[in-house]
Amino acid sequence: MTDERAVEELLKEVEQRAKVCIACHLAQTRTHVVFGEGNPRSPLVLVGEGPGEQEDLTGRPFVGRAGALLDRALREAGMGRQHVYICNIIKCRAFTIENGRARNRPPTADEIQACTPWLDAQLTIIRPLVIVCLGGPAASVIIHKNFRIMQERGQWFTSRWAPAAIAALHPAYILRQAGPAFDRAYALLVEDLKAARAKVIELKQRQQAQQPLVPPDEEQLSLF
Template sequence: MAPATRSATAPPAPVPERPTLPRMRSAVQECRACDLWAGATQAVFGDGPARAEVVLVGEQPGDREDVEGAPFVGPAGHLLDRALADAGIARERVYLTNAVKHFRYRQRGKRRIHQRPEAFQIAACRPWLDAELAVVRPRVLVCMGAVAAQGLLGSAVRVTRDRGRPLDSPLAEDVSVTVHPSSILRAPDEPARRAAYDAFVADLARVAAVLDG
């Protein structure tokens, strides 16, 4: 994949004038607001009810998501599903999406290795995320990982410092940050993975308490 380059002539994200989730899911396939579309199989839009109580925002699609066209269907998504169940949050209450809608990677042989999106790519995709939040209007917003947290809440947010507590933001009634589930999978050994998973479930359990109380 070619190196990321900012284009001064890139068109803005083609968010429909009267956005709905189906309209945006179709329109996002035509987005050329940054360079990532050229190397991706497809744009991967959010998934979940249009009136979900909670929106979970990750970083970007991974390899499986890019192929299948749905968010959180790879290993990190399977871990997230388990954590939601353990925290007591029913999947039908959740809308899942990413800060960036195209997969950024580098090619290594036949493998595509995840690369963190650049700031201008995150900014180019922000209109989609803003429109999703405007349509869904969740009570609770959770940013998973630094890309989502800093992209939505600003560079002063630190996931390790600020996780698991409500943050001041106009984006939802309750806004918080936590780790991205993929970081749990990258833990160096089983005890570390177990501890990271338990902490992640604890963050989600706080969300469950907000939803139910």
């Protein structure tokens, strides 16, 4: 069995258990557990806040308007979904009912705490070199508790799950901006994704310099 198959099988096993999770009350209102998807062998993992309406309906992360904006930003940074792994800090949709309509809301501290073991299991299996936190809540889990997204985005940190972590603006936040504010926020997202890609390349080169006898992974080298 290759290492690749081992990673995928381990991740699948965790996903099967997460799909029946009832560790918090969000289990009562979800349609699907949105575990995460992408390349589990990627050195680059993107972590968002939680599923929205479209994600809850499809079971896939970042498939709504925010997902389309993320895809565009990834393309501008020279990447595609197939090159990264994407997940969220909570796996079920958090929402409130306002005027008869379900509106997304940030996850509570209790919900995040209940769900973090799934994120921990994912990241422990994938062992990324670089994590991009999309938005402040993800950065509060991955980087440090009192993370301030506007002040600290674009800076490099270490994380218990990766040697390098950076936070970027969440695509859903960018979509709420208009005109020049939208353009500025979107440009920052692209800039941070480009920085993340460059950091992966830098760390892989450092790893390979330290381990000259390990054959390079052709697939990964083609992008990073």
